[in-house]
Amino acid sequence: MIINGAEHDGAPRPGQCLRTYLREQGCFGVKKGCDTGDCGACTVHVDGVPVHSCVYPAFRAAGRSVTTIEGLAGDDGLHPVQQSFLDAQGFQCGFCTAGLIMTTAALTEDQRADLPRALKGNLCRCTGYRAVADALAGRVNVAEPAPGAAVGADLGAPAGPDVVTGHARYTFDLDVPGVLHLKVLRSPHPHARILAVRTEAALAVPGVVLVLTHADAPAKLFSTARHEHPTEDPADTRVLDDVVRFAGQRVAAVVATSEAAAEQGCRALAVEYEVRPAVLSPAEAMAEGAPQLHPLSEGNVVAERHAELGDVEAGFAAADEVYEETFRTPRVQHASLETHGAVGWLDDDGRLVIRTSTQTPFLTRRALAVLYDLPEDRVRVIAGRVGGGFGGKQEMLVEDLVALAVLRLGRPVRHEYTRAEQFTSATTRHPFTVTVKVGARADGTLTALALRVVSDTGAYGNHGPAVMYHACHESIAVYRCANMRTDAWSVYTNTVPSGAFRGYGLGQVSFAVESALDELARRLGIDPIDLRERNVVGPGDDLTAPGDHVDDLTIASYGLDQCLDHIRTAAKSPAEQAPAGWLVGDGMAITMIAAGPPGGHYADATATLRPDGGFEIAVGTAEFGNGSTTVHAQIAADALGTTPDRITVRQSDTDLVRHDTGAFASTGVVVAGRAVLDAARGLHALLVAGAKGAALTETVLKELAARAGRPLTAQGHWGGSPRSVAFNAQWFRVAVDPDSGELRILRSVHSADAGTVINPLQCRGQIEGGVAQALGATLAEHVDIGPDGQVTTVGLRQYHLPTYADVPHTEVLFADTDDAIGPLGAKSMSESPFNPVAPALANAVRDATGVRLTDLPLTRDRIWWALRASGSAAESS
């Protein structure tokens, strides 16, 4: 086989796909997204013809010429398509990018004219495809680095050149000599005790070197959720347990010299189960006498909140109109293109090293140290470039098992989730059932608001309590209402665990609250935008919701009024053309989010002058397409009076800095960025003092570095408190075909109050990506669980992710504000664009059809069904 012009004579194995063969030959740019031919991340050319290498038999490529992303360019720089993706910044995490570039490079003119069809085999979870469309249209979005203008510039991501050439190194993109493969046998039962695991036959499989069962695992309980304070999550999980609480849970692990041998070893394990009764829904789990999942919890309730502000009953009595309805949101998978996985080894010093796809390297190190009784300095956790996170990687789902195998064997071990395992054995967004009761006077003033919230945390409590508390805060604290009540429960069920997901509960409760307010406005005959305006918090207002909340949250900049103005302008725009017979309507919703989690989120950063007069910034936080690296370079360049191209950012390695809580809770800019600002300013002060009045030219900086005799460096730290809030507003105009339930988005406008926007191009990309991911959750996505407790949507063919064809263009508008807390006036804008999308869309459907849809997602069949049930759509005779 000729790969990128060079002869390779190693024979593929009979059942091997081309993807794994190419990676074994060192072509790490060929990515695994799904291994079922659906996502396109593995696209290569065979004799010039584009194929998905994950479903292409490797033996068939013998004697043919294969081109991967590494071989696309030839010797003279970048291929034009690579250059166009770089110019447009047509990527975020970049995991899908090689496949998109290889596909684009093979498109005919006809195919280029019909991109929704031509690109349906290339899934991007980050961008929402606008940036991809720009790349295909040849638009240049990036600005060149210029002196004195780092902040506010549309700079490209430093990793861009590596991303478009396939050289960016994700978790498994390195050769680990002698690495062993770990595969997991998973429970077929939603609830069972493991009576026996017979391992003899598995150990007899050639290549199998180790079988791990609960007998090998530490007795310690922990939570897979990662938070700065471990007490936020119940310790209810073992590395391997003798009780399984969901179908898909680990039963045993087999380590072998090949993946096939490890899989064969898993099939050879004989497990004896004592099946226990299972509860698959919160209603069953909360029923009297329900089987209890965990011995230490109160029934199956892992956390609850019952609290009131003012007098809710009096508030409802004073209302002219009261509306009450129950809303439901399903399980949603993060579906980051890079699955969970880690590879571990012992370094020359015998120290445990784990390279993993994580948002929290430092907290994972802490957890591993505690679990295996190691001092923290005997554990190093590294993240390469991370192929998407969305909260799913604020979790320790593989590292504990890899560590156990490495510590037992002293040899390198890797464990990589399949796409199916992502669905059965990772985490999902918490499914919520939310009943809202809201009352208002005739003028629209809210008199009372009551929430009854039930969140399904699945078999384990990871993120369960924190998501529930967060869900019931900013979703209602954004409104001034004297009488509010919250009753909320987070409940264990024998289902795949829920976990952190972009928005952290706010999206689910906001769907209910924002839908209810829309309905209330209609009943009062008030414009929904006016109703919001009458009731939202204003500058200087307290942010209150029932229950105890950390009181460090303030409105340090206020742009919600501008967001509402943007939406009002959009709503006044003339109607777009819709097909005859289709129903057209508008809808909007707003949300607020805290810039960072309560109770402390810490970041350390170091700024160092390099001998060549450039600068190195070291941060702990991971880069998974959120763009924090670009922003950190811009912040540092601003503080150091230089250009971002003279700054190198090193990151996500526990050896680099003292501590970093992690890249979650919308903290990449406001917490890690503030530590960077602190460090860069410290270094700048050092340099100014050292230069004794001379301008800090490159020559002067080189002299300073040489004269110092040691690296000139400064530390920065930020503790994540106090915190500000960011605002988002989404508006849609939709058309609905009552005959088929098909919904078209005619126009989408999103207004965001992100404070000072440090990189408008990237921030816009975050918003577009958030809107697109939310549209997936609103219109398509649902992880289903069958009556036997098994997840039935185990692939990207059953679980539809938004494609190029599904995502409309969203106009992004920014409020003009300057935050008093965030670095250089910036606020968070990563999770929050997701949150107002579902209610805005449901409100638009309500406006168009007269039907209030209360259960997500709004797929065509369900829309048609709801219209039919209401009498708005005729059924064929």
Next chain:
Amino acid sequence: MAEVISPAQVGQWRPGDAWLGGGTALFGEPRPHVTRLLDLTTAGWAALTWHDDGLEVAATCTIAELAASGNDIAEKCCHAFLASFKIWNVATVGGNLCAALPAGPMIALGAALDGTVLLQGPEGDRTVKVADFVTGEGATVLDEGELLRSMLLPAGSLRSRTAYRQGSLHAHGRSGVLVIGRVTADDGLVVTVTAATRRPYVLTFAERPGAELVQVALAERIPDDAYVDDVHGLPAWRRHLTRLYAEQVRAELAP
């Protein structure tokens, strides 16, 4: 997986073997029980062969080759694939027929055009109508060791007027409903329903039917429990769209 036999022949099959077409389905999920692959793509079968009585489509003809054949309804059916054009370069017509999924667009094409498939096995050859080849979700009349050699699309059907409607939960998504109408040589109408139902349903009207007759036929011939119930669409929605599209197809083809 121990071995690949390439090219493979009828008679070589033994338990644990799998016939290999393009491989996009076989390699798309773990098949721990398959120990040997019998590769048909190297058998040298011509992808498309015109005969007096019709177009012979080899089992190993790729979707891309069929899409480029110049036949409008064949190209439309190729576009009904959820899979990308890159999969078309590898996936085969035979593979799609044998997978026997409700949404299999080659099944729709073959059934709508009154096509037949040639099956070859150790016991000899036989010919079966495409509409009868698929018996349920993932089920065909293939016996152990039998392979699908080709599909014949009759010349008369290929020349006839057709109308096509596809319904999906998503733009360019997997078919939840696929209805194809065809005017027969003696001016009757054939309405073929796939994707919505567990197996193909072919409704033949000797004369051009009115709207009501088509609806009555659909209601009588396709029982409610024949409509697929999975993540690609509610059965009631599929039934509704089947009836809606059948009427649209009838009206489009009306003289």
